[in-house]
């Protein structure tokens with residue numbers, strides 16, 4: 116009979132043997148794919164879906180279980196909008212609305228709810244001015260209304276905003292359900308033939324050079340793909356560093372959002388209340404009631420810096436206090452806190468997307484969202500899939516180059532609004 120200790124020893128040796136076997140698999144015997152996507156949050160799930168829908172033999176690799184909450188793509192709501200202060204973002208958002216429509220049609224589920232939205236811009240504030248906003252909306256033919264504070268407070272009595280605020284209203288703003296959308300994209304990836312492997316941590320990617328593809332070493336075996344789409348967000352530098360392609364200045368933060376229980380829930384129903392963004396430094400944002408009689412709000416970039424492998428998931432009482440004080444100034448009837456949940460940002464100071472092949476390793480395509488990419492996810496996934504499969508995309512991604520220190524700093528967004 117094998118004793119407990121001896122059984123443990125045998126099991127460990129067997130696992131070691133298996134991993135050695137995996138690592139010694141010759142390239143020719145590895146399972147081969149047209150496209151491998153590393154990281155299955157919103158961007159990677161979108162890329163796997165879009166690549167598979169284009170007919171590519173697609174592999175998706177996720178270090179945790181599918182649908183986990185340790186990344187940036189969990190929880191209920193994300194703002195979807197075209198209202199950005201830069202035409203390239205507006206144009207990509209317009210394309211993303213079409214991709215969301217197609218995904219909803221293919222998946223047979225509603226993921227997007229249009230509510231209308233306001234960007235509240237305090238005069239003399241740190242973020243974009245109303246004219247910067249409207250210029251970029253004009254350039255892309257997006258309809259908007261410019262409202263006075265009196266008009267805002269009358270139209271949506273849930274607000275009590277001060278006089279010195281310019282407000283841009285866009286009717287096409289809304290909410291996308293985050294966790295449902297990620298699941299829908301994963302289902303659609305599989306429905307189109309992609310193989311998605313959860314609990315497969317990628318430890319190393321080695322480009323073979325000269326367009327000969329990439330060897331991918333995971334915790335459970337080796338694979339080969341002609342092209343890799345890297346959508347690992349907060350963990351991305353772990354894989355980029357050994358390739359000499361580390362993203363400089365990428366900081367990972369634990370963010371948090373709070374659900375408040377308003378005194379009069381009807382006032383905050385989506386038919387009576389819009390999505391809102393406070394465009395100053397700091398930026399705040401919030402939602403009407405969405406699937407429950409609560410209103411969610413948060414501060415953008417709370418600077419709660421941490422390592423993604425050591426996230427506490429414990430909300431900060433100080434940040435909650437700061438948010439509550441801010442809410443008192445524009446939505447005084449927000450009511451008490453119901454719950455506060457954490458999320459994760461991986462951001463560089465310029466806040467620009469990074470989409471495209473690595474300069475020295477063009478078989479690896481980076482898709483990095485810089486803390487505001489959910490609304491764009493099916494479009495970014497499509498662009499990454501087009502770059503991987505066709506070598507080009509019709510979308511204008513000139514503003515989102517992969518950082519190359521030899522080109523100097525990238526142009527920063529005036530704000531990510």
Ligand SMILES: Cc1cc2nc3c(=O)[nH]c(=O)nc-3n(C[C@H](O)[C@H](O)[C@H](O)COP(=O)(O)OP(=O)(O)OC[C@H]3O[C@@H](n4cnc5c(N)ncnc54)[C@H](O)[C@@H]3O)c2cc1C
Nearest residue numbers: 154156157158178186187188194317348350458488489490
């Ligand atoms: C509080 C909060 C509010 C937000 N609000 C909005 C909003 O209103 N609108 C909006 O558009 N955006 C918003 N965002 C931003 C948006 O949610 C993110 O930009 C987006 O979800 C990022 O998706 P991702 O797939 O790049 O990252 P993630 O979801 O973090 O996915 C990366 C995945 O890669 C996996 N991975 C990493 N390394 C490896 C490896 N070595 N091997 C295998 N797998 C690996 C991870 O486990 C993870 O699953 C918000 C974000 C937060 C945190």
